[in-house]
Amino acid sequence: MAPSAITPETSPERQTFVKNIKNSIDNHQPHTRPRNTSVANVTLNDGNSIPQVALGVYKAPNGQETEDAVTAALDAGYRHIDSAARYANEEACGRAIRRWLERTGNSRDEVYVCSKLWDADHGFEATFNALCESLDKFGLDYLDLYLIHSPADDEEKRLASWRALETAQRLGKVRSIGVSNFGASHIENLLKNARVPPAVNQVEVHPFCQREDLVKLCAKHGITIEAYSPLARGNKLEDPTITRIAEKYQRTPAQILLNWNASRGNVVLPKSLTATRIQSNLDSFDFTLEQEDIEAINALGAENYVTGSMHKSKD
Numbered sequence: 001m002a003p004s005a006i007t008p009e010t011s012p013e014r015q016t017f018v019k020n021i022k023n024s025i026d027n028h029q030p031h032t033r034p035r036n037t038s039v040a041n042v043t044l045n046d047g048n049s050i051p052q053v054a055l056g057v058y059k060a061p062n063g064q065e066t067e068d069a070v071t072a073a074l075d076a077g078y079r080h081i082d083s084a085a086r087y088a089n090e091e092a093c094g095r096a097i098r099r100w101l102e103r104t105g106n107s108r109d110e111v112y113v114c115s116k117l118w119d120a121d122h123g124f125e126a127t128f129n130a131l132c133e134s135l136d137k138f139g140l141d142y143l144d145l146y147l148i149h150s151p152a153d154d155e156e157k158r159l160a161s162w163r164a165l166e167t168a169q170r171l172g173k174v175r176s177i178g179v180s181n182f183g184a185s186h187i188e189n190l191l192k193n194a195r196v197p198p199a200v201n202q203v204e205v206h207p208f209c210q211r212e213d214l215v216k217l218c219a220k221h222g223i224t225i226e227a228y229s230p231l232a233r234g235n236k237l238e239d240p241t242i243t244r245i246a247e248k249y250q251r252t253p254a255q256i257l258l259n260w261n262a263s264r265g266n267v268v269l270p271k272s273l274t275a276t277r278i279q280s281n282l283d284s285f286d287f288t289l290e291q292e293d294i295e296a297i298n299a300l301g302a303e304n305y306v307t308g309s310m311h312k313s314k315d
């Protein structure tokens, strides 16, 4: 309680009051924004939740341009960054994330960070070393999600990598573990051998590459699809069906592609280094496509990969 106005300046009560005020000014934390509620979360099969939209940073350089993009994304309301050891930009992402947390006073768990184990690092020990290196580069104590980037051919090593991921999760170095570019046979083989099922499978999914069988298999096992290249790398933005629907909703073609994907419950990872696109991609989720439009988009769905054969997950 504050001392009354008539308490003498020198009284112990007055001095304690002044000391407490001084402490509270010294320890003042900047105002913490409430968690951004416009970005939906998806609950994974391990009980953790993941923000449904991430900024993808494939081909983003390890420097200022990427730091600016990650900062713009976090300022806009993204709470999820999708990087990988292979993208060679974990340092730039980490710098931007740590600076943003410091500037805004938010805690580490406000930003969901994903990285991936590259093919050359498969095997139990090598996986651990690669994970530690990624953590060092980000300057973080843990990752929210760590993925095997692709199944690679050596099954024994792949399973050893998975055991390393399970161990890292038990040790608290990663919160959730998953895979990427796994086809049906890789998923089935992993499930037979794993203690912990993968929480996600990150694969190319967009209206022109819908991967229906793989998506169904993942759903059966509670594995969330993370849709990479959700903008089909910008190659399909002039498709007549997409532009017609975009006009109907007064949205951009990119927003139609992202909305369709998210409406299926998939996590989407649009990449952009352009601040205006980073913002408009985030503004893709506040409308609902009518059934007839969803059906028109579903009808586009041949397996039309834009990322090349390296990323085709064999079924």
Ligand SMILES: NC(=O)c1ccc[n+]([C@@H]2O[C@H](COP(=O)([O-])OP(=O)(O)OC[C@H]3O[C@@H](n4cnc5c(N)ncnc54)[C@H](OP(=O)(O)O)[C@@H]3O)[C@@H](O)[C@H]2O)c1
Pocket (backbone or CB within 6 Å): 055, 056, 057, 058, 059, 082, 083, 149, 180, 181, 202, 203, 227, 228, 229, 230, 231, 232, 233, 234, 237, 252, 254, 255, 269, 270, 271, 272, 273, 274, 277, 278, 280, 281, 307, 311
């Ligand atoms: N696990 C894997 O093997 C794997 C493989 C591929 C991708 N991924 C992940 O998925 C993320 C996204 O995939 P992606 O990078 O292949 O392709 P994407 O997100 O489908 O497309 C990115 C391209 O679209 C442009 N773009 C972004 N927003 C746009 C908009 N609103 N209008 C017009 N053009 C727009 C970007 O240009 P600007 O940057 O110039 O804006 C860039 O050229 C990657 O960054 C990565 O995180 C993972």
